[in-house]
Amino acid sequence: MNNQSLLDQWRNKSIDQFIPLQASLELTNRCNERCGHCYIPSFKDDPAKVLKIESWYQILNELRSAGTLYIILMGGEAMLNPHFWDIAKKSNELGFHTTMISNGLKINKIEVAEKLKSVGIKMVTISLYSLDPKIHDTMTSVKGSFQKTMNAISYLRKAGVKVTINSLLTTLNVKTIFDLEDWCYKNDLELKIDPTVTSKLNGDMAPTRLRASKEQLKWFYEQRKNRWEMFKLEPAEELNTDYVCNAAKGKCAVTAYGDLLPCIEIRDPLGNLVENKFSDIWYKPEAKKWRDIKFSDLSKKSASGFCEHCPGMAKNELGDHLQELDFSVMLSQVKKEVSETQETNV
């Protein structure tokens, strides 16, 4: 059985039929780090709006009925939700493939990692920005966070929980990113490096000042291509069609207050899952706007085959989900340039 192809078939089926195969649950806005690049404007929950455990159970049940298979628990820091353990356990019991994104600070002893394993967390994606403690701690604004995050990785692995690493590529950590990549490779840890820094959800552009420059991005992709054959850049096959993204099709997100979003980046709620049933709001006309976005609708400044457009980011920063951000256009052009260089080299 070709599992990759089987999972792809299910993903494609979910996109075609608007089945939210993946749901990200933003369990809380609270966080024990203060990353300058984070899109969350205020790391506080409104006590009047925050969901009770019964509401999370109801949401999980409705997602189950809607066809969701993958649940991603996130925040803020997901583990700061007082009901985190119950939600994780219920998610596992209901048959979801449950993973979480965490900074690891609450995974401060082996017993915590073992408990994550026992409640059925299949994978923890840890945010790690550099192997240089000063750089990591500067990015999180929490002194000592690097060591705590590294300890968490160690505890999780000892407990038999799969760990992957997410690293945001910014102007602060770009120089040390390949040290991190080498370390991940040596330790058999999957690493995802994302250069896309988004503005805060309230429109504050401060995080975007940390975006890597064009020169830094070009250096990064050139180096990566030279280091690893698998990172050779190729135009996306999907862009031969009109496909832009999976928002409100095969994925959705739920905020700490129960608002159903087309995806984590698009902050226009389709409705509230405490007040409405999932099935009543998932097919509302408001969702169609996001499902109908086509590549041909965009301004087409992006390099062909290397579109980096995110409708949610565009809506948040420019007020128009179809207008391409200068950063997205620049990123696509850098990728295309690097891909052409590799063709010339061949």
Add this chain to the structure above:
Amino acid sequence: MSLVKTNVLKRKLGLPWQKIEGQALILDAENHEAHELNEVASIIWSHLDGKTQLAAIMDKIAEEFEVEAEELSYDVLTVAQNFVELELAECI
């Protein structure tokens, strides 16, 4: 161990699965495998709740497909046996 109609099976706890359009997909992360079930196997799978006897599952399928439960006996027991052998479900 060969299963009989009075056996009760339970899906292995923590095994992610979902059913879309009558077909179930099971993710066996430990063994890096995914299993897609046909319609009948999906019905059997979704009834492995640790309470329902295989005989009752046969009755449900027989009713849905308008056949005699006895005709399904071999197939249901074989599918259930496969679930046990693949360690996706356990006999309780």
